[in-house]
Amino acid sequence: MKKGVLMVNLGSPDSTDPEDVKKYLGEFLMDERVIDFPLWARTLLVKGIILNTRPKKSAEAYSKIWWEKGSPLIVLSEMLQEKVSEKVDVPIVLAMRYGSPSMIQGLQKLNDMGVDEVLIFPLYPQFAMATTETILVLAEEIRAAHFPHMRFSDIPAFYNKPEYIEVLSRSIEEKIKDLDFEKLVFSYHGVPERHIRKSDVTKSHCKIDGTCCKTASAAHQFCYRHQCYETTRQVAEKLNLKEGTYFTSFQSRLGFDPWLQPYTDRTIERFGKEGIKKMAIVTPAFVSDCLETLEEIAMEGEEIFHEMGGKEFTTIPCLNDRDDWAHVVATWINDWAIVESSKAIA
Structure with missing residues (x-):
């Protein structure tokens, strides 16, 4: 063949x-x-x-x-x-x-x-x-x-494959190593909460309550939320990021049903209101930069941050080529x- x-x-x-x-x-x-x-x-x-x-x-x-x-x-x-x-x-x-x-x-x-x-x-x-x-x-x-x-x-x-984590971590480190950033946001594309429950092969594990993603389960093989948090955790560990300096959020919601939270735009807004002056943001749900990363994050996100009093907003490119x-x-x-x-x- x-x-x-x-x-x-x-x-x-x-x-x-x-x-x-x-x-x-x-x-x-x-x-x-x-x-x-x-x-x-x-x-x-x-x-x-x-x-x-x-x-x-x-x-x-x-x-x-x-x-x-x-x-x-x-x-x-x-x-x-x-x-x-x-x-x-x-x-x-x-x-x-x-x-x-x-x-x-x-x-x-x-x-x-x-x-x-x-x-x-x-x-x-x-x-x-x-x-x-x-x-x-x-x-x-x-x-x-x-x-x-x-x-x-x-x-x-491949959210947790060592080779992927290595390259993703390196791409982030190259951008933030000379930055005196206060917060690093891992922003993932959002999905409705019901998608998480529908993908639960156990039909009982995923409760989206803050603990299920940390509890071992067969559901994790198809759980988007768990895999996003696990990507963040492994990269943070690889880069020796201090607790409280990095966060996971979700972007691009549509309609009125509950979507995965916290929302990226509100997270950026909150940081600005809290007096954070320097933040960086990475979008690990994408391997190629696109509308969601180049316009929604790099443009709209930066505008929100500046409106709330923030000063330096650094967007980390996707892995691209x-x-x-x-x-x-x-x-x-x-x-x-x-x-x-x-x-x-x-």
Whole structure:
């Protein structure tokens, strides 16, 4: 069997035109694992309300961060793909869960290369319904409908893998080593609390009460909240951060249902009100800088901090196409290829 890799990131509109943004948001928000309402309710909310009000505002936000070459997330993902491809002996195709290039296009490209054994590589450190799970579910749907001869395996959530923690810690240390910062915030993408409970394989462990994430459980394999806090804990330990100088928060909530807390914007606001003058912020739920990191955090977050009296607001870039990160990704892919080859020989 010929091996290949489908590297999958979130996605982006094709341009900053409101119509392109509307198309992208429609695909994204109609995903039942993003907004997990019944179809009729999701359709009413998304097509009846959100797509009639939000595209113009989102298009303006994308315009603030758009690069000459296109969407930062797409460009950075392509740069990572190119670096990793130089370090592995199997073809790597990049795809997006939403927008272009699509996953079916990516799998077709691998199929045209003669690949029939595919490693699905979601570019998300932590597992969540709305990220890793939706990628794996769609991949299987596409395989069953179009490429039944293909065999899939996937890279599990790597939130606690030593190599990932090492590179993430190094990327943070490089930015803060010369800063006299008072607070370091680990800001993760937010999800509704109900997603945590739905992902609980034990159906009883996840209570989101401040203790369940610290109590060993099989639920942690698919618990986004636990994995976020564990990423923070391991990085803080690696960097010898003092208790009280670092915090975990969650950004990008939507609607009125309870989402994971504390919220990032309110945390930034609170620090400013408390007299904190210097803070830094990192976004470890993403490996590529995107709208949520470049506009929501680096622009809106800094504005909130300054309005509340803060002075120095440092945003730490995502791993993007760092050489050491590309090396880690390539190593995981090469290890997979070796294991699969051994299975075939056996």
